[in-house]
Amino acid sequence: MPGTGTMGNLRKNVGEAGEFHLIERIRKILPASRNRDLLVDIGDDTAVVRLDERRALLLTCDIQVEGRHFRFDRTTPYQVGRRAMAVNLSDIASMGGKPTYALVSLGLPADFPVKSYDLLFEGMRDELLPHHAHIIGGNLARTEGFLIVDVTLLGEADLSRVLTRGGARVGDRIFVTGHVGASGAGFQALRTFGKKVPGKYREMVNRHVLPVPRVDLGRRISRSGVASAMIDVSDGVAGDLYHVCTRSGVGAEIHEDLLPLPEHIGEIARKSGTSVLELALHSGEDYELLFTVPPEVSARRIRSLPGDSRVPVTEIGRIVNRREGYCLVDSRGKKRPLTPAGWDHFRS
Amino acid sequence: MPGTGTMGNLRKNVGEAGEFHLIERIRKILPASRNRDLLVDIGDDTAVVRLDERRALLLTCDIQVEGRHFRFDRTTPYQVGRRAMAVNLSDIASMGGKPTYALVSLGLPADFPVKSYDLLFEGMRDELLPHHAHIIGGNLARTEGFLIVDVTLLGEADLSRVLTRGGARVGDRIFVTGHVGASGAGFQALRTFGKKVPGKYREMVNRHVLPVPRVDLGRRISRSGVASAMIDVSDGVAGDLYHVCTRSGVGAEIHEDLLPLPEHIGEIARKSGTSVLELALHSGEDYELLFTVPPEVSARRIRSLPGDSRVPVTEIGRIVNRREGYCLVDSRGKKRPLTPAGWDHFRS
Numbered sequence: 147m148p149g150t151g152t153m154g155n156l157r158k159n160v161g162e163a164g165e166f167h168l169i170e171r172i173r174k175i176l177p178a179s180r181n182r183d184l185l186v187d188i189g190d191d192t193a194v195v196r197l198d199e200r201r202a203l204l205l206t207c208d209i210q211v212e213g214r215h216f217r218f219d220r221t222t223p224y225q226v227g228r229r230a231m232a233v234n235l236s237d238i239a240s241m242g243g244k245p246t247y248a249l250v251s252l253g254l255p256a257d258f259p260v261k262s263y264d265l266l267f268e269g270m271r272d273e274l275l276p277h278h279a280h281i282i283g284g285n286l287a288r289t290e291g292f293l294i295v296d297v298t299l300l301g302e303a304d305l306s307r308v309l310t311r312g313g314a315r316v317g318d319r320i321f322v323t324g325h326v327g328a329s330g331a332g333f334q335a336l337r338t339f340g341k342k343v344p345g346k347y348r349e350m351v352n353r354h355v356l357p358v359p360r361v362d363l364g365r366r367i368s369r370s371g372v373a374s375a376m377i378d379v380s381d382g383v384a385g386d387l388y389h390v391c392t393r394s395g396v397g398a399e400i401h402e403d404l405l406p407l408p409e410h411i412g413e414i415a416r417k418s419g420t421s422v423l424e425l426a427l428h429s430g431e432d433y434e435l436l437f438t439v440p441p442e443v444s445a446r447r448i449r450s451l452p453g454d455s456r457v458p459v460t461e462i463g464r465i466v467n468r469r470e471g472y473c474l475v476d477s478r479g480k481k482r483p484l485t486p487a488g489w490d491h492f493r494s
Numbered sequence: 495m496p497g498t499g500t501m502g503n504l505r506k507n508v509g510e511a512g513e514f515h516l517i518e519r520i521r522k523i524l525p526a527s528r529n530r531d532l533l534v535d536i537g538d539d540t541a542v543v544r545l546d547e548r549r550a551l552l553l554t555c556d557i558q559v560e561g562r563h564f565r566f567d568r569t570t571p572y573q574v575g576r577r578a579m580a581v582n583l584s585d586i587a588s589m590g591g592k593p594t595y596a597l598v599s600l601g602l603p604a605d606f607p608v609k610s611y612d613l614l615f616e617g618m619r620d621e622l623l624p625h626h627a628h629i630i631g632g633n634l635a636r637t638e639g640f641l642i643v644d645v646t647l648l649g650e651a652d653l654s655r656v657l658t659r660g661g662a663r664v665g666d667r668i669f670v671t672g673h674v675g676a677s678g679a680g681f682q683a684l685r686t687f688g689k690k691v692p693g694k695y696r697e698m699v700n701r702h703v704l705p706v707p708r709v710d711l712g713r714r715i716s717r718s719g720v721a722s723a724m725i726d727v728s729d730g731v732a733g734d735l736y737h738v739c740t741r742s743g744v745g746a747e748i749h750e751d752l753l754p755l756p757e758h759i760g761e762i763a764r765k766s767g768t769s770v771l772e773l774a775l776h777s778g779e780d781y782e783l784l785f786t787v788p789p790e791v792s793a794r795r796i797r798s799l800p801g802d803s804r805v806p807v808t809e810i811g812r813i814v815n816r817r818e819g820y821c822l823v824d825s826r827g828k829k830r831p832l833t834p835a836g837w838d839h840f841r842s
Binding site for chain 1: 523595599600604646
């Protein structure tokens, strides 16, 4: 049927189109040739602009909407502030950058308490302080019924050390920091137990409520020169590694048994009617770093990455040829296709 | 009564507090001492960061909410896109900067048409193109019921030529570009006549729907070195000149007869039940530039500012001692206090 064969024609509104299709549309609308100082634009964790021969400027933003990204019956305004900043810090971290300055736009309902407003800013300030980064501007507007927090964060990186999603090569090993699935398990624990979450699950709940962006570790990885590509795990390992594969033109294999899981995740999965693999691969919001390393890099150099932080760095698979696909390998060596689906902010 | 004497205690929610009080609160929450490269932060048209010995980075953002800043029964998605970018360009212009890169965060209702989404981005793109500036990143989220467009715009300026609100000195003359009140009159014309606005008022309606940021003129003013302070007229001449006075620690006198008024503004004022002075001083959104010039600068240098643009540059008053107050002088030389009130995004 002429005129109905393309995806575009079937998608009349943004809810049907989905986030990735919408981003693709922007690429087509914007002029293809821009300027030579613009090194990375739409499609990575941050945009990258050359500042001079040595320095790169990183830019990212993240808009969070009450009712979709957070709810005040589960988190405090202070936590919402910290979280809104943390997710942006994680994007800067994934490029190997150092955060510098933030701008904050708020959409505020008229009845939003001034006390909560203060706490929101205190949360954002406190999340930036350890990195010597600061809020330097912003804008306020009134909205009806719900809060909107949009943070733009800038960072700086060594021009020669910026790590994008596009550098992974066949044979590279895949590493992830910390544990995967902790945030998703924490979310399920909150849903299952409400405010009476048993103490042993607290750590996972904390990871969900207050993610810990790996800013220092991201910088160590970038400066060490060992990594070929990096991304932060915001959509889930399966979704984010897929972004790396797409941008790098490669495939990947992840080994199920190698995934660094948090303690007690099995209990949470059972109690909430999901699976450990679902939480570890697809639930997202872990804000760990996933990076690839060429095969010749020594084990000693990898071991030295965390420095004093003691954050685990775990090998979970390897980059393969695109033709070999995108797979999960189980304990018996059996491969099955890995679904990249993560969180779609429009369809979900 | 102890504990009820401060303004803070009387303001329980952000609607009561008002925009300027809310911005003041942020200043108190953020750490006072930050870093030496941060030259201007909250409280000017843009933040200013030193990039190196020669260049300054300018940063600004503006969040626009459907139903408050625009309505789709009066403007098209393309115009909303252009406008959202134009108001940010005006902030860069008022510092004497050149726009470079933009990030766009959108909050989209699920039923927002994909076609409108495209037009929104085409509008933003087209507004940036003449300045060789580009959208390089962004973020999408779903909202319930209304569109939100938050633009962060970066710019660059000569470090020695950045024009803030804080440089006006007693004796300086006050100038404004273009006409004042045009946007407010255009808004009233739309309200009065709907879609059947007579042709002679079209120009004013256009100024309201699609403001023309004075980017090139702002740069010419900054590079000429004649100005001591500059601001863009977004809240109305009375409100914005007051910001200059507050930051510079001075007072001002504006001469009623000197205000550059658009043709036919008197008719619109009568028909819409307001006054010409109200439109010219308080209605805002003209996005002209208001700047101050030391007395010794020659008339010839001022006349040469517009270059080929033929945008009028008009002297409207002078900076006086703070003790002399903030006044409007009528045609008989009689002074009366000028009310700085402009548009408050929370109280209105």
